[in-house]
Amino acid sequence: MTPPQDNSPLHAPGLWQRLRRLGPYFGNSRGFVTIAIIATIVGASTEPMIPAMLKPLLDQGFQAGQLALWKVPAVVLLIFAIRGLSGFMAQYALARVSNNGMLALRRALFARVLDAQVGLFSRQSASALSNTVVYEVQTGANLLVQALLNLAREGMTLVALLGYLLYLNWKLTLIVGVMFPLVAWVMRVMSRRLYRITQASQSATDQLAYVVEENVLAYRMVRLHAAQPAQAARFDALSQTMRRLGMKATAASASITPLTSMLAAMALSAIISVALWQSATMGTTVGGFAAFVAAMLMVVSPIKRLSEIANPITRGLAALERGLDLIEQTPAEDTGTYAPERARGLIEFAQVSVQYPNDPRLAVEHLDLRLTPGETAALVGPSGSGKTTLVNLLPRFVLPTSGVVRLDGHDIADWSLAALRQQFAMVSQDVVMFNDTLAANVALGQVIDRERVMRCLTAANLQEHVAQMPQGMDTMVGHNAGQLSGGQRQRLAIARALYKDAPILILDEATSALDNESERLVQEALQRLMTGRTTLIIAHRLSTIEHADRIVVMADGKVEESGTHAELMARRGLYARLHQTGFDAPAATVCEGAEAKPPG
Numbered sequence: 145m146t147p148p149q150d151n152s153p154l155h156a157p158g159l160w161q162r163l164r165r166l167g168p169y170f171g172n173s174r175g176f177v178t179i180a181i182i183a184t185i186v187g188a189s190t191e192p193m194i195p196a197m198l199k200p201l202l203d204q205g206f207q208a209g210q211l212a213l214w215k216v217p218a219v220v221l222l223i224f225a226i227r228g229l230s231g232f233m234a235q236y237a238l239a240r241v242s243n244n245g246m247l248a249l250r251r252a253l254f255a256r257v258l259d260a261q262v263g264l265f266s267r268q269s270a271s272a273l274s275n276t277v278v279y280e281v282q283t284g285a286n287l288l289v290q291a292l293l294n295l296a297r298e299g300m301t302l303v304a305l306l307g308y309l310l311y312l313n314w315k316l317t318l319i320v321g322v323m324f325p326l327v328a329w330v331m332r333v334m335s336r337r338l339y340r341i342t343q344a345s346q347s348a349t350d351q352l353a354y355v356v357e358e359n360v361l362a363y364r365m366v367r368l369h370a371a372q373p374a375q376a377a378r379f380d381a382l383s384q385t386m387r388r389l390g391m392k393a394t395a396a397s398a399s400i401t402p403l404t405s406m407l408a409a410m411a412l413s414a415i416i417s418v419a420l421w422q423s424a425t426m427g428t429t430v431g432g433f434a435a436f437v438a439a440m441l442m443v444v445s446p447i448k449r450l451s452e453i454a455n456p457i458t459r460g461l462a463a464l465e466r467g468l469d470l471i472e473q474t475p476a477e478d479t480g481t482y483a484p485e486r487a488r489g490l491i492e493f494a495q496v497s498v499q500y501p502n503d504p505r506l507a508v509e510h511l512d513l514r515l516t517p518g519e520t521a522a523l524v525g526p527s528g529s530g531k532t533t534l535v536n537l538l539p540r541f542v543l544p545t546s547g548v549v550r551l552d553g554h555d556i557a558d559w560s561l562a563a564l565r566q567q568f569a570m571v572s573q574d575v576v577m578f579n580d581t582l583a584a585n586v587a588l589g590q591v592i593d594r595e596r597v598m599r600c601l602t603a604a605n606l607q608e609h610v611a612q613m614p615q616g617m618d619t620m621v622g623h624n625a626g627q628l629s630g631g632q633r634q635r636l637a638i639a640r641a642l643y644k645d646a647p648i649l650i651l652d653e654a655t656s657a658l659d660n661e662s663e664r665l666v667q668e669a670l671q672r673l674m675t676g677r678t679t680l681i682i683a684h685r686l687s688t689i690e691h692a693d694r695i696v697v698m699a700d701g702k703v704e705e706s707g708t709h710a711e712l713m714a715r716r717g718l719y720a721r722l723h724q725t726g727f728d729a730p731a732a733t734v735c736e737g738a739e740a741k742p743p744g
Contacts, residue, residue, distance in 0.1 A: 195439040294453055295457070306443065330451070416437065496512075538556070
């Protein structure tokens with residue numbers, strides 16, 4: 145896993161083109177969009193009614209008998225009732241649009257995370273991916289939908305008020321139109337700056353989250369090496385970067401309002417001066433003048449709020465576009481069509497080579513190997529010899545640079561991924577468990593058969609521990625089964641492999657965390673399980689491989705020798721030297737070369 149990269153943002157495309165990308169996720173709520181638009185139009189149409197009331201009120205209301213006393217309060221109540229109801233309907237309808245779109249986008253994002261090529265997990269950290277899927281989608285959708293609601297409401301209000309101003313005095317209204325191009329230019333310049341700052345802030349946030357993730361996962365090592373000051377310095381440097389970017393964003397966003405307000409004030413001053421001149425020369429009534437000035441003052445408010453919309457729209461789109469980029473630019477794993485129900489277990493490697501990105505050496509070089517159905521083969525060799533790469537080729541966690549890997553005579557590239565991976569059960573030394581029940585962790589991905597789960601737990605020597613748990617096999621195991629000891633977690637992983645009952649087993653130090661007695665019991669269970677199944681064992685301990693049908697000795701990505709334990713010891717070759725020094729000896733003690741680790 146590598147930390148998130150601070151890539152320079154590209155020039156943002158037009159707003160309409162960017163919004164169209166969201167159509168597949170937010171476009172399924174057209175009915176609620178229609179309701180929101182209608183409600184917004186109705187609410188905006190009530191805005192000019194307040195200044196419109198001033199003209200008859202001032203011209204007639206203070207003259208006895210010319211205006212009924214009940215009309216003004218009745219109209220005021222009606223106006224605010226319509227405005228309140230339409231505002232509620234618009235807000236509720238857009239909330240439905242936001243939440244429906246958020247759900248659809250999250251589903252698509254998580255589906256892509258589940259089926260993405262494994263290179264994704266070396267390019268992006270877990271914290272960056274979870275931040276995009278969980279937080280940025282929600283933040284972006286809420287910001288964008290609320291901003292679009294405000295844009296529609298204030299835009300409609302502005303149109304309604306300008307229409308009323310044109311009706312009252314079209315000459316004065318033309319003065320208002322002069323400032324709109326200037327306001328649009330200010331918003332365009334500032335929104336571009338906000339977009340660049342927002343992109344940089346997102347990158348800094350990912351890097352900060354990555355530092356936190358590293359220190360949470362490696363807390364023992366940090367404390368053991370007294371690395372707290374150095375890690376705190378990393379955190380502080382990124383926090384300072386985020387603070388600077390936050391201040392830049394605030395400055396860019398806050399400068400829009402005073403600039404537009406100043407333009408509006410200049411226009412208002414000009415209008416008042418011309419209106420006073422018209423009143424003196426053309427005999428404009430007090431009510432007409434007051435209604436125009438009141439409507440003009442009301443125009444300033446939507447203009448001000450419209451000028452503030454650039455920031456939430458920019459932030460919301462930038463957040464959602466990260467999710468869209470993840471979906472559109474991250475390819476799914478390639479899959480084939482061959483999908484038998486159960487493989488026989490014939491495995492063939494033909495001239496297979498693997499080279500990882502940014503590594504000049506070959507992790508596996510022109511390797512030829514054939515395993516017959518039901519054969520148990522142990523892979524041994526110094527660290528870096530290619531053992532892990534070899535087994536990761538089978539479920540296509542690693543793709544060959546050249547050569548062909550076949551299962552039952554068919555190139556694994558032609559297999560359906562679901563069908564291919566159904567043929568393998570794997571137990572590695574890096575045990576991964578989910579925060580779920582014990583039974584759910586054993587039956588991972590399959591229907592839970594409680595009797596079968598119990599048989600597997602018993603075979604893995606966990607029955608006594610399960611009996612002592614408060615809810616038995618329904619006990620929640622906590623984050624990565626943190627409530628269990630290392631040996632218990634390893635045995636739980638073995639129970640999971642037993643439950644899957646796949647025709648091919650991959651055991652990577654499957655008994656490394658067990659004491660001698662538990663190891664003996666598990667070995668007995670594994671021996672029964674391996675009968676009739678093709679089994680690949682990566683091991684550094686003699687007790688785990690001495691009964692293998694064949695031991696394959698690897699070095700520098702190649703097969704050095706192959707045979708039974710007795711045959712290889714008699715040859716006095718690499719296997720004999722490994723046996724003397726210990727199978728887990730570093731590569732330098734027995735041969736040159738090291739295996740490149742797969743991404744992630």
